[in-house]
Amino acid sequence: QISAVTEYCGVNSKSSDCKLEDSGIKYLFYDVNPPEGFNLRRDVYMRFAIMLSEAHKRGKSNWKLVLPPWYNLYHWKSDRGVKKPWSKLFELDALKSFAPVVEMHEVFNNTKSKVVELDTLYVLENFEDAFENGVFTEKWEISRGTCEHSTKFWGYKNITVKEILCVKFQGKISKLWELISQHPHDTKVMFAHGEIPLHDTYGTKTYWDCRKSMKFNKKLVKIAKKYISEHLNCESKKCKNYLSVHWRRQDFARSRGNEVPSISGTVKQILKTLKKLPDITTVFIATDASMSELNKLEKELTDVGYETHFFLPSPTITDEYGDGGIAIIDQIVCSRAAYFIGTHESTFTYRIQEEREILGFKSDTTFNRLCPDTGLCEEPSKWTIIN
Numbered sequence: 524q525i526s527a528v529t530e531y532c533g534v535n536s537k538s539s540d541c542k543l544e545d546s547g548i549k550y551l552f553y554d555v556n557p558p559e560g561f562n563l564r565r566d567v568y569m570r571f572a573i574m575l576s577e578a579h580k581r582g583k584s585n586w587k588l589v590l591p592p593w594y595n596l597y598h599w600k601s602d603r604g605v606k607k608p609w610s611k612l613f614e615l616d617a618l619k620s621f622a623p624v625v626e627m628h629e630v631f632n633n634t635k636s637k638v639v640e641l642d643t644l645y646v647l648e649n650f651e652d653a654f655e656n657g658v659f660t661e662k663w664e665i666s667r668g669t670c671e672h673s674t675k676f677w678g679y680k681n682i683t684v685k686e687i688l689c690v691k692f693q694g695k696i697s698k699l700w701e702l703i704s705q706h707p708h709d710t711k712v713m714f715a716h717g718e719i720p721l722h723d724t725y726g727t728k729t730y731w732d733c734r735k736s737m738k739f740n741k742k743l744v745k746i747a748k749k750y751i752s753e754h755l756n757c758e759s760k761k762c763k764n765y766l767s768v769h770w771r772r773q774d775f776a777r778s779r780g781n782e783v784p785s786i787s788g789t790v791k792q793i794l795k796t797l798k799k800l801p802d803i804t805t806v807f808i809a810t811d812a813s814m815s816e817l818n819k820l821e822k823e824l825t826d827v828g829y830e831t832h833f834f835l836p837s838p839t840i841t842d843e844y845g846d847g848g849i850a851i852i853d854q855i856v857c858s859r860a861a862y863f864i865g866t867h868e869s870t871f872t873y874r875i876q877e878e879r880e881i882l883g884f885k886s887d888t889t890f891n892r893l894c895p896d897t898g899l900c901e902e903p904s905k906w907t908i909i910n
């Protein structure tokens with residue numbers, strides 16, 4: 524009986540008659556340390572998506588990964604209190620083509636009572652000393668005592684939890700299956716601090732297959748294309764006529780003074796690059812800078828004859844897609860430029876570089892960074908694509 528229902532309500536089933544209680548499906552929920560931003564969260568998603576996709580290949584086909592809604596991100600001011608599903612920002616079908624994922628609201632729809640009761644919430648923590656006796660070993664340990672965690676669950680009142688376990692963890696993400704197997708009857712487990720486990724396969728073909736499946740919502744791509752066509756005069760995915768810069772400011776400018784340049788220092792470096800690119804007279808700036816900083820930068824560039832653009836969303840776009848959507852539009856415009864300069868150690872920049880690798884740009888047009896005004900400037904790492 525159970526197996527018949529399981530088959531009918533299989534992992535790829537779209538039937539609305541499939542109810543979680545009798546379907547045999549198991550759900551893996553995860554969350555990320557609250558202050559972490561959008562683009563680190565995208566990387567954490569990939570770790571879990573690869574974990575589930577690989578497990579599927581090895582027969583664990585009843586597990587689904589629940590996509591945590593985008594909710595109250597520290598840097599996103601425009602959509603406080605709003606739970607944004609992944610489909611607002613990404614193409615869900617593309618994500619599903621790589622890994623068995625479901626949106627949170629789908630889980631509620633599949634639950635008769637509309638209450639989700641997690642069997643176990645594992646709150647992951649780092650070991651105090653990752654290199655005990657000088658070596659890094661993969662390990663986990665259930666800690667006695669308490670650990671810091673939230674049971675706010677993205678603002679949902681109808682998520683409860685039966686058992687909370689604090690776990691010191693270090694190692695690759697697939698090691699989480701060892702924890703899960705301790706409670707074989709669990710059907711809903713959650714990991715808090717999903718950023719702690721490491722990638723199983725960083726930079727491999729599997730990594731890039733997963734990365735390629737993170738296609739942006741088509742409507743956001745359309746908005747970016749229209750902007751590129753109207754303001755930057757290019758109709759292609761690989762434009763030849765503009766340079767793009769990801770100019771990370773805010774907390775980077777405040778607390779990483781040794782790593783990021785001043786405004787004039789930024790202009791100097793952009794101009795130095797443009798000298799090497801005589802056919803380019805247009806610059807696109809993606810940034811989280813204040814309007815006054817941006818106006819200063821723009822003025823210095825236009826004063827010496829460069830057309831300078833940045834994306835200013837209409838209120839309709841902001842209402843519909845929020846800061847996340849605007850970040851994606853900026854990333855698309857940067858990724859299609861003839862030449863890109865990013866900000867050192869910004870995950871926002873890393874995701875643009877990956878997008879450019881997928882589009883097939885030469886790596887010397889992609890892995891470039893803004894240097895501090897003085898002192899050393901380490902070369903950026905080149906994470907090139909494996910097809």
Ligand SMILES: C[C@@H]1O[C@H](OP(=O)(O)OP(=O)(O)OC[C@H]2O[C@@H](n3cnc4c(=O)[nH]c(N)nc43)[C@H](O)[C@@H]2O)[C@@H](O)[C@H](O)[C@@H]1O
Nearest residue numbers: 558559560561562598809810811846849850853869870871
């Ligand atoms: C220091 C660390 O930096 C990490 O940031 P980092 O890797 O740059 O990358 P993100 O986490 O994506 O950046 C944080 C947020 O800043 C906004 N932002 C940054 N640059 C741009 C831009 O060019 N255009 C637009 N539209 N928005 C931008 C955007 O809302 C993004 O979600 C943080 O995630 C960590 O929490 C921590 O603060």
